Structure formats: structure tokens, C-alpha cells
Amino acid sequence: MRIGDLAGESGLTTKTIRYYEQVGLMPAPPRTSGGYRDYPTEAASRLAFIRDAQHAGLTLAEIRSILALRDSGESPCSHVSDLIDQHLEEINQRMAELRKTRIALRDLAQRAADTDPASCIDTDICRIFRQPR
């Protein structure tokens, strides 16, 4: 299978597939006599795995670590579990931050609605953003 076919099948671009090879996510495939990459069918499922794991919020570096483990013959299950737990933790933190920011923004929106534009001029740039501190 040539890189264009694999790209079509996986929904990625040929650029991205070569990039994945460059950064160690995909093994270098054999070449045809003309120098073209010649992918085995498993390549598609490896790309699907990368897509799925990425969709679950893992970075390419983490996916690489899972694939490296798997490629060395080890079962990456517990490693995967750890990464998943870690990402859940990160998501919870990120959501808590967003909730805080949202509250701050709603407060600002209220202040903006209540502020007479004329009173803004000549104050410290824009009083809407001033935090009581």
C-alpha cells in the first residue's frame, strides 16, 4: 500500500504520516524498487490506534511511549491505565480552572453591562478588569 492510499484510508495527510514516521510513531516501512514507501495493512490499524488515543486526549509523546512498550513485546496495559488516570486528573484540574475563569468572566460581563462608558475615560485604562486586590 502506498502512502496516498494509507492517507485516504486513515483520513490523515501524507505529510502527517511521514511526520509520524519521523518522530517515531510509525516504523519505517519497506520501500518499492522505485523508493516509494510500501505499507503493510497493519499500518492502518496503527494509525487508527494513534487517532483513537489522541482523541482520548493523549499527547503524541504518550502514545509513542505506549507503542514503544508494545513494540518491545511488553503488554502496555498498566502503562495505559496510568496514563488514562493521569489524564482524568488533568482534565478535572483544567475544568476547575475553567469554572473559575467562567465565574470571573461572568462577573466582568456584569460589570461591563453596568458601567457607563463615559466613566471609563481617564481611569486606569479600563476599570472593568480591575481586580479588587
Place this chain on the structure above:
Amino acid sequence: MRIGDLAGESGLTTKTIRYYEQVGLMPAPPRTSGGYRDYPTEAASRLAFIRDAQHAGLTLAEIRSILALRDSGESPCSHVSDLIDQHLEEINQRMAELRKTRIALRDLAQRAADTDPASCIDTDICRIFRQPR
């Protein structure tokens, strides 16, 4: 006030303050005879404004647009309101995405816990991530 004093007061580095000048967030201050930047006291409140707005989730580009409006003598109030509303919308979207991802991850964690590691070997890399599709 020299740049180091301003940095100490604002909690930023001198590098960052020069960067803000370079990208148009801070006006170029007058110089001393020796070529040092000599900041007026208002500089500190402008930096505080930048910090607060950034903390509210605005990008430096957006903050620049507010400051440019303000510097031109216009009241940026309605512009600020628009930006705030826009950011609230973005945050809501981002949180919805995170909730989806969190559900997906919890599902994966469950599957990982239920999966016999031995059954992982020789399947399509790691079945935990396979999406039913």
C-alpha cells in the same frame, strides 16, 4: 523607574516587559541619558491590566486590541463586553469537550481495569483504545 524595578513590582521579568513593548502592548518609554528605559508610574497599572485581562483568559492579541482602542482615546467598553461574551462561549464549548473526553476516559479506565493483560498481546496493538465504529 527602571525596567528592573518595574519587573519587581509587577512580578514579571525584564525580558517579558521588553517583549510586551516589542509586540505593541507597552508603549516605548522615554530613555535616560544612558539609554536606560525610564518608566512612568502608570506603566505598573498597565502591566497589572494586562495581567488581569490575561488571567480572565484573553490572549495578548485581544488585550492589544483593547489597549489600542483605549490609546486612541476611544472607550473600549463595548469591545471589551464583546470579547468577554466571546470568551464565555469558548469556555462553555471547551468544557463540553472536556466533559465528553472525561466520559470517554472513564470508559477506557473501566475497560482497562476489566482487561486481562494476557489478552492484549497479539491483538491490534491495544484493544482498550479501539472505538466501536
Place this chain on the structure above:
DNA sequence: CTTGACCTTCCAGTGAAGTGGAAGGTCTAG
């Protein structure tokens, strides 16, 4: 007069995940 803290400019790099383009090689259909 020298040391050292502070300042100046300019250039380059970070991380994440690719994207764009140039210059050239290969293969298939008409």
C-alpha cells in the same frame, strides 16, 4: 580604577503537532 549589578540590542530556541513549498524522481494512460 575596578568590580559587579544592572542595562542595552539582537538572534535564536522552546513545545505541540503538524503544514507549505521547492526540486526532483517514478509510474501509468493515452
Place this chain on the structure above:
DNA sequence: CTAGACCTTCCACTTCACTGGAAGGTCAAG
């Protein structure tokens, strides 16, 4: 035989908000 669709490598660029470092200038204290 040639057009054009596809492939190759290599290098640079993207966004965002800085950060690091080199080479050199300024200023106050000892």
C-alpha cells in the same frame, strides 16, 4: 513520448507567550 498524478527529501514556517544567551554599555560603591 509525454502529461500529470503521485512519490521522494529537505528546509522552513505556523501559533503563543515567552526565554536564553552573547556581546557590549552604564553607573554606584569601595
